[in-house]
Amino acid sequence: MDLVIWLDVAVLLSLWQCVESTGAAKEWTYAGATGQSEWPVFFPECGGSSQSPINVDTSKIHYDASLPELRPLGYEQYGHEPFTLSNNGHTVEIPLPSWMGVAGLPWHFSAVQLHLHWGNGVGVATGSEHSIDDQRASAELHVVHYNSELYSNISEAKTQGNGLAVLAVLIEAGEETNQAYTNILNYLGRIRYAGQKVLIPAFNVGTLLPSDLSRYFRYSGSLTTPPCHESVLWTIFIEKVKISHSQLLKLETMLYISRPGSANPKPLQDNYRSTQPLNNRTVLSSFTPVSGNIYTAGEISAMVVGGLCGCVGLAVIVRFIVKTIRSMSSWDVLSSVRPHPQQRTKDTARDMALRTTSDPGTNEEANLQSKP
Incomplete structure (x- = not known):
């Protein structure tokens, strides 16, 4: 009897492991049957209370004077090794060497990779994941790091509450071409389909960031894609980076979710997650906003x-x-000081009378006329 019970338990454990492994390997998308609304079904942590991205309400943030300016480490010391640019079916991604990092965070964080999120070529400002006062940007860059001071690798760190740090850069469309982003966008034509990779010349990753790294928002959240581990310390820079409209359109229209050879390839668009509830979290700022507006x-x-x-x-x-x-x-x-006309007439008559009585010739003539 005990043997039967043990066999039943073993079968149940096997079935549970199969379910777990199937869920872990489950493919996901941004829309459709395996889209965002279904993520918590297959990846329970996606339904957590500290999810990302969020909308930053500047009227409710808290200024923290202790937040320092961030400083990239080794971003420009890229050597001569090329980068690998790939289309993974969800985004474009570049793995980064671990000797790159960032200073100004609570621990030392080493670089892992960078990737982008964007819209669909219809709306100009629809592709960023984070928003500020309900205003999205056109796209968003994420530079992912792991806590190399406490953990030995990304696999170990990504499930820990203090394991990851992501720098978020909001991107908007402008008139001028951004030469830094040409290092990525000019090679998209070689990775149009999912699974494709291409070697590109190494470049200074720091040029992808805004010039002002001292003004930012800070909060604790999660990965914005499954499995949505709540292990990310987010930094959202206030200063936006501009790329040209043609550069943005290239990002929004050139790539496919489908693999090579697909008869009807699906475009890789709208690869951003909807904003999640803030719940009881606090958003800090390294600066004091003016009247709550950015x-x-x-x-x-x-x-x-x-x-x-x-x-x-x-x-x-x-x-x-x-x-x-x-x-x-x-x-x-x-x-008020100008003389009255009538007064001026009287004065004139008086002056003439005075002049007449004072004229000697006139007096003599009068005296002669008075004699008989």
């Missing part, structure tokens, strides 16, 4: 120009009013 450089320039124009216009109006008041005041003063 503005781009262009918006700030427009506000400055508008303010200057307003000041000039106000100055012109004030000058006109002052000039008018002065003109009216001068006229009133002149009117």
